[in-house]
Amino acid sequence: MKPAKKDYEILMLHGSSDLYGASKMFLLSIQSLQSKGANVTVVLSENGPLVSELNKLHVDVHIYKLGILRRKYFNAKGIFNRLVTIRRAKAFLSNLVIEKKIDLIYSNTSAVLVGGWVAKKMKIPHVAHLHEIIKSPTWLRKLLGNIINNTSSKVLAVSQAVKENWSGVIDVNKIKLVYNGIDQSPYFDLKTNIIKDLPKMAEKKILIGMIARVNHWKGQNYFIDIAKSLCHDYDNLHFLIVGDAFPGTEYFIDELLIHIKNSGMEDHITYLGYRTDVADILNTLDIFMLPSILPDPLPTTVLEAMAAAKPVVATNHGGAREMVLDGETGFLVPWDDTEKVVSIMRILIESPEKRKAMGKSGRERVSKHFSIDTYLDKFSKEINELVFR
Template sequence: MSGRSVRQRGGSAAHRVLVVAHDAMLYGAQISLLDILGRIDKERYEPHVVIPSAGPFTEALRASGIPLTCGVVQRWIFFPKPMTLRAILRRPWRRLNHPYVLAFLSWLSLPFRVIVLVLLMRKQRVDLVYTNTATVLDGALAARLCSIPHVWHLREGVAGNRDLSSPLPLSWLPGFALSHSATVITNSAGLACRLFGNASPPQVKVVHNGIDSAAYLAEQPEPPLPSLVEGTRLAAVCGALQERKDVLTYIRSAARLRDSHPELHHLLIGQGSGDYLARLQNEIDNRGLTDRVHLLGYRSDMPALLSAIDVLVSTAVDEPFGRTLIEAMAAGKPVVSTRSGGPEEIIIHGECGFLAEVGDDAAVAEHLACLLDDAELYAAMGKAARERVLQYFDLDTSVRKIERIFDEALRTSENAPDLTS
C-alpha cells in the first residue's frame, strides 16, 4: 500500500474507502450500512459513498456528514415491473422501463461507468472498495483495474429471488464475487451456504447485522396509529412489502385469529409496488379483515412503533437475515418467523420466539395465539429476546469485525498502486 494514498490525520493514517451502495431507499441493507458508516473508526477509515440516485438514504448520509457521489454506479439487476401487453401497446415507451431493458442498458453502459469510477478513485486516492450489495458490479471491476483490495458484502440471495428480475442465469455470481474480492462477507451462515455451498471457502466471512440496542431500550413516544379501542393488541409485519416477504401468508394467519382474538389488529409497515399492494388489499377484503389490517406505508419512527406493538411477525419465503426481528427483540418483543434462512440464526425456537415452516399460516396463527394468551410466557420470551440481541447482535461488535476484515484486506493486498501518479 502506497503511503501517499493514505491521508494523514494528527499523525495517524486514515484509509480512504469507496463504499458502493445500490438503492436510495432506507431498507434493511441501507440502514445497516448507515449504522456501519456511523460507527466505523473515522481516524482509521474515511468513507465516500457512491450510489445510483438520490433519496432518503442519501439524505441520511448527508445528515451524518458522510461524503457521497450520486449517479456514478448502476444496478445490473432490477425489481420486476408488471406490464400488460395492452398497456405496452397503448404506451410503447413503457417498454423502456421493463427490468430486462434496464438490465440491458446497464450492461451496455457498464464499461463507461467503470472508467468514470476509476477516475473518481484515482482522484480520491482510494485504498479499498467496499460493495454493500450483490446488485452492483461496478466497484468490483474498478477495484480490479486499480489493483486495490475489494470487500464484497452480500446481503441478498440473487438466484431464486422473486423480487429481482434478470434475463441471464445467475449461477456465475458467487464465483465472480470470490474472484473479484479479497473477502466476501455474508450477513448469515444460511446465505453463505446458499451462495457457496456447505463448505464455504475461507475467503467468506459471516458477520451478522448488529443494531444499537439503546435506541430500542429507551422509553419511546406514542407513535401515530389508526384509531383503536382500548385493549387492542397489535401484531406487525415490517419491511418492504414484496413477493419474497410472502405477506399473503401473514394475512391468512390473521384471518384464522379473526374470531378467536377480536382484540387483535395487524400493522403492515413498509412500502411495496402497486401491483403487490393491490393483491394484499384484495386478500384483506376477501377475508373480512378490512377493519383489522392497517397498511401504514414507510415509517421512520421504528423504535416507537416496535415499542407499541405486542409481536413482530415475518412470513418471508427467503430472508437472508431479518433485521426487523432483532430490532423488535431489542425492544423486548417476542417474535414469530418462518424458517426462511437468517431468522433461524436469530430466534431460538420456544425461548425468545417461535419458528414455523414457510407458508404454514396455521402454525403462524397458533404461535401468535400462544403468545397473546399466556402473559407469563410472553414476558419470559420478551426478556429472553432482548438478552439475546444484547449478547449476539451488538452494532459495535459487528463494526469491529468489519474493520478487522478491512485491515486484513489492506495488509495482504499485493502490488497496490500509487494512485497519485
C-alpha cells in the same frame, strides 16, 4: 497486520437509498471505518432518506446510476439497459478512484457488481458484502457468484445461511461470517405511542405487526391469511403492516391493499406504509412477526424487535434460525402452513406472561450475540486486513 496509517480512502457503493436493514448496516459500517481513520466516499444510484443520514456523517456522497440488478431487468431490453448503465458507471467510478486515491472499494449487496470490476481494473482490493440468499433461478446465483468470486478479495456474509448459499460458487476461503449488530439504546424507551395513528377500534387490542419491504417474498400476503384465521377465534386483535416497495414496484402495494380488502380484513389490518419511527412502532406492538415465504438472510427487523423486548414469530428458514431461539425468544414457524402458525400464535395471544418472558430473553440474546460493538469491531477488522496487508 501493519500499523494503521492516519487516513485512508474507501469508496463504498450501495444499491439503495432507503433506510431498511441493509442501509442501516451500511451507515454503521461507515461509522466503524471512520472511527479507524478512514475517509469515506459513497456512491448511490438515487437520492433518498439515506443521503441525509450520510450527510450527518460528513460523507462525500455522489449520485450516479450504478446499474443495480433488479428482477425487472431480467429481459432483453433490461439486460441491454444494465450493460450500458454499468459501462458508464465503470468510467465514472474509475475516475473517482484516481481522483480520491482510493485504497479499497466496498460493495454492499450482490446487486452491486460494478465496484468489483473497477477494483480489478485499478488493481485495488474489493470487498463484497452479501445480504441475500438466492435459491432460484440457479443460473442467476451462479452468474453473480462467479462475478463476485473473480472480482473480490474478500466476501462478507451476514449469516451462516448466506454463507452456505454462496459457498458453492464463491471460494469458501474468501467468505467471512460477520453477523449484523444493532444499537439497542433506541429500543428501551417508548418516545411516541403510535396508537394515535391507528383506527379507534385498535385501542386496547393485542397488536401484532410486521415491518418489511413490500415484495413477492417477504410474506405480507401470508401475514394477512394468518391474521384472517386468527380473527375467526379472537376479537381482541389488530394487525399492522409497515413498509413500502422498491421504486418501480409500487404495484406490490396495490396488490397488498387489494388482498386486504378481498380478505374482508380492512377493519382488522392497518397498513402504515414507510415509517422512520420503527423503535416506537416496535415498542407499541405486543408480538412481532416476519413471515417471509423465502429464506431471509438476517432480517434486521427481527433484531430490532428482540431489542425492543418483543416475542418474535418468524418463518423457519434463512437467518431467522440463527437469531430466534424457538420456544425461548419466540417461535420458528412453517412458511406454508397457515393453520400451524395460528396454533402456535395462540400461545402468545393467550399468555401476556409468555410474551413478556420471551421478549426479555430476546433482548438479552441481542445484547450477548448481536451487539453493535461486536459488529463494528469485526467489520473494521476485515476491511483493515486488506487495506494494511
